[in-house]
Amino acid sequence: MSVLVFIESAEGEIKKSSLEAVSYGAAVAANEGTSATAIAFGSIDEAKLKEVGKAGATKVLHVNDDRLDKGVIQAYANALTQAVEKEGAKVLVLAKSSLGDPVAARVAVKTNAALASNVAELPDTSSGFKVKRSIYTGKAFAMVELKADVKIIAIKKNAVEVKEDGGDATVETFSPELSDADFGVQITGEERQTGEILLPEADLVVSGGRGLKGPENWGMIEDLARALGAATGCSKPVSDMDWRPHHEHVGQTGVKVSPTLYVAVGISGAIQHLAGVNSSKYIVVINKDPEAPFFKAADYGIVGDAFEVVPKLTEAIKARK
Amino acid sequence: MKILVCITHVPDTTSKISFTDNNTKFDSTGVQYIIGPYDDYALARAVEIKEQTGGSVTVLNVGEAETEPTIRKALAIGADEAVRINAEPTDAFFVAKQIASHAKEGGYDMILMGRESIDFNGGQVHGMVGELLGLPALSPVMKLDIEGDTAKMAREIEGGKEFIEVKMPFVAGCQEPIAEWKIPNMRGIMSARTKPLNVVDPVDSEKPTVLENYEMPPAKGDVKMIDADNVEELVDLLKNEAKVI
């Protein structure tokens, strides 16, 4: 028996959330007296795969098939199921993501597994196998017991730290049987933000709201984000008005983030926005209205005009870095 | 076009969440229930597609009798008929099994639902239904157009979107901006009263996950206010107290 971890990559780079899953899987494996094996798909350099060992995997199965460079859900699910069987894995760990969700659901059905999604902590195995899930969009948790032989855990982003104390992993080629039916969905194109920090995985986030008045003022949000090394986000009306792309919209109906620092500029802090940020470790709020509800959720607050405060803050951060 | 839309019955987005019975039960006192916001997008798009191509929209909910007002609202928005599978939806696989069992005989061209419910946030049901029926399941779908027997979609991925073509039938977990939410009008509300709402018994299914109890996150400490003329102090606190920069 081993613990298997599904690794996602984009353009040959392994995602941070997947390295979190590897570290989580390694901790579960250590607890069960076994080891963690990772599985990666598509064209990735062997050196990058070996490095997954640092996060805690002793072995990486590589499905080196360039048809899998893109996230073909059914093919991934089929290959992953075969890997679960080959490794005799009793636990499969992955990151909750736009690919992880649909893949995990299919594998759960194929392997008769119990699946818990949005998991925030390591399992409690003192009696049964229980995990803590984040529910009600971050407003509460549920302890859930996984009753099936195979357990699948989709972890919430940034809930686990990536460990870097392991050695190199051994890399093995794995060639699952895939049929044409696994490729029935045609991925015809992609639009991807490049060269910047991905919002859902970011450790630091600077978000702007309607208080910024218009897209022409986003330069100061980007400057602050750059000074911090942060990703940028926004509130829903901002993306609804096309000031910013939809994938930057944070909240109940948008991206849920869980960074160590969330800076909200000119955002009122409506409950639907808070729902997407309430698992941030620290929240800074800059708003000219002292009554803005966001201050109630904040750790640090400044009452002031964003157009004055933000440039000053950016300069102060640059000077102190 | 024959479309099945699966909806959840969930606390309104502004609800305060609390639990009773030693943290084993959700406290629904004073809570208003709504169609899951993501499901609302799925329903709105289904009604638009029906208006363009003809056909019918069936809404389905796995839930006990208290969900009927929510189902009636979906009928008022434009669904033609409804099915309620009379069971408490406590496990994603159990729910998926109920939906798949209904859909197997239904000859639906597509099965739409929200990307996830806003109570349990699992995001699993669409994928499980797809697998149980041997159909492709795509999520989160933010654009859906039908051309002949093919669906053209955009699926949100981390930091961007992916464009997809798939033959019908398929399953999709939807999100904005796939359609504008529809608000029921008086005619819709009147006609919803007489549209068929069939209650059926659940099929047998295991529940691989079992809820033990709930927990609330630790309460937030007080906010520290910093003078707008003293941003240096904020940088200090972020560096030395929070240690985040």
Ligand SMILES: Cc1cc2nc3c(=O)[nH]c(=O)nc-3n(C[C@H](O)[C@H](O)[C@H](O)COP(=O)(O)OP(=O)(O)OC[C@H]3O[C@@H](n4cnc5c(N)ncnc54)[C@H](O)[C@@H]3O)c2cc1C
């Ligand atoms: C079902 C549902 C789901 C929703 N989902 C989401 C979601 O996922 N994400 C989301 O964000 N919203 C969501 N909303 C919308 C949400 O309710 C709010 O309308 C939205 O978050 C408000 O955005 P805002 O704070 O940017 O704008 P506003 O409410 O207009 O607030 C602007 C703020 O900027 C401040 N301000 C103005 N000028 C300045 C200045 N010069 N300097 C500093 N501060 C200034 C104001 O004091 C105010 O607090 C949802 C709503 C519903 C009904």
